[in-house]
């Protein structure tokens with residue numbers, strides 16, 4: 091069921107290794123939308139990739155315009171896009187801090 095990652099995605103991931111190390115400080119692992127969509131498609135064969143991509147882009151747009159979670163914390167863009175519900179990491183996952191969970195670089199500034 092596993093689809094091989096495209097060379098473009100793989101090259102991009104390798105380029106991002108140093109950023110990933112940096113992101114360990116925040117607890118998030120940095121990922122691009124395309125990487126996340128590719129990983130999701132790998133794990134969930136019938137995932138609607140265009141819908142997922144669209145939802146993440148929609149949440150990212152909100153994040154950039156300063157929309158926050160109902161609790162006041164910044165939105166967890168990847169988590170919100172994946173679940174279809176806008177929220178911060180804690181409200182969506184129920185955990186206090188991310189531990190290698192995915193987030194977009196643009197959403198960590």
Ligand SMILES: [Zn+2]
Nearest residue numbers: 159161178181
């Ligand atoms: Zn929240």
